[in-house]
Amino acid sequence: MKSPSRIAIVVGEDSGDLLGTGLIKALKARYPDCIFEGVGGRRMLAEGFISHHAMDRLAVMGLIEPLKRLPELLGIRKSLRLRYSQNPPDVFIGIDAPDFNLSLELALREKGVKTVHYVSPSVWAWRQGRVKKIARAVDLMLTLFPFEAAFYQDHRVPVVCVGHTLADQIPLEDKKYEKRQQLGLDAEGKYLAILPGSRKSEVEKLCRTFLQAAELCRANDPNIHVLIPAANNARYEQITSIVSDFPKLNVQLSKANSHDVMAVADVVLIASGTSTLEALLLKRPMVIAYRVAGLTFWLLKRLVKSKYVGLPNLLAGKSLVPELLQDQATPENISAEIIKALNDDSRQQQLINEYVSIHQTLKKNADETAASAVENLLKNS
Incomplete structure (x- = not known):
């Protein structure tokens, strides 16, 4: 297999930026000539990451609150979907931000892009039906916690429990x-x-x-x-x-x-x-x-x-x-x-x-x- 030339990563907040930075460093050691791009924070930018949008524009949570920013969020997601549909990366990695990333991952996977989701949404706690969408959207789920990996195994979603970089x-x-x-x-x-x-x-x-x-x-x-x-x-x-x-x-x-x-x-x-x-x-x-x-x-x-x-x-x-x-x-x-x-x-x-x-x-x-x-x-x- 030839080395990947482009890896796309999208994070939505500071905790994702921390995970993304550690992942980029580890992937760089394997693929030193690879370009990393998408949406990232200050730590990822310090690793040479190319961010097409400001990470803090994705940092919104709750059920009602995102509705106030919906046009902007939809616009950012559409621009990323078009960018990576027209010029596919070797793999797309969404880190957390499930409401934003899973739909993007689903659209890109349907175009033939390999997709990874890093940090499981709380499907074990609520809206368990989302696991069906996750199964369609991702080639691989990376979880932080062992009990999450067990949930995905039960639902036949490819999964690896990686632990947490802070624990290391x-x-x-x-x-x-x-x-x-x-x-x-x-x-x-x-x-x-x-x-x-x-x-x-x-x-x-x-x-x-x-x-x-x-x-x-x-x-x-x-x-x-x-x-x-x-x-x-x-x-x-x-x-x-x-x-x-x-x-x-x-x-x-x-x-x-x-x-x-x-x-x-x-x-x-x-x-x-x-x-x-x-x-x-x-x-x-x-x-x-x-x-x-x-x-x-x-x-x-x-x-x-x-x-x-x-x-x-x-x-x-x-x-x-x-x-x-x-x-x-x-x-x-x-x-x-x-x-x-x-x-x-x-x-x-x-x-x-x-x-x-x-x-x-x-x-x-x-x-x-x-x-x-x-x-x-x-x-x-």
Whole structure:
């Protein structure tokens, strides 16, 4: 088989950019002359990736919210479909963003393009009928978690569980105190990390509530320090504006260093999403809180079969960390859970033991495993 000359990849948000970057590096080692193009973020661009559209234009979630951006999203997808139908890549890889990527993958596969979807949509939790479309749309599904691979095997969809690249990068041991020493922080200080999300809508719905919860925590214990890592420049400016209304908190706001901030924290207050997996791998106690539009939540309550939304609880199959959703996500409820987590040393050690066990199941050399799966697909095409 001749080496591929072009590989198309489309990601829709920062977590996909991280996975895409690791995959590109591993594929480059196999195919040094290959061109990588599509839609990617800053990490992928640093690897020489050619992005035809800004990744953040795809970063929208929920059931109702995407309707507001539907014309733009349809326009971007149409332009990519035309581009890759007229000049097919050797393989198309959609990373997450299933509502955007699966339809694109289906259209391209019908044109004879090999397709891979990396990061399973939550078909095991809701809308299980989507697996039929997935079977038509992809030549290969790459999952992060073992229980997802089992679902696809049951439905006869070609699948490889690759684990998660963060599980390979982050040590199994808790490195909180070593990281504090590296960053010049007080080894015995109390640090609360707040991650209100990477999307504008998430920060709008959550950041003020999270800061109000932090105020209540500080009233209980004035030694608590608040750290917030903004996901990007836009979120930094947005959060700065909100933080200005909380001068007594003395928030330390930083950019694009969520890993370090979570690593030094005693507790992480976090929006539901991929960052909860990073907090788990860093062995941090956490409180998950989330809000979506009212109609979206109403619909999801009726559609979702899963008992949990947070990845730590989903992976454990039980409640490891508190989830406060929608009307439960009040400053009072959130602060009570944070204080409980700060003061329960035995629970913290129990959590760390559970986290290590989960971490070991996800440590599969993900970038290389994913690249090998793509290579095998190309060899057999």
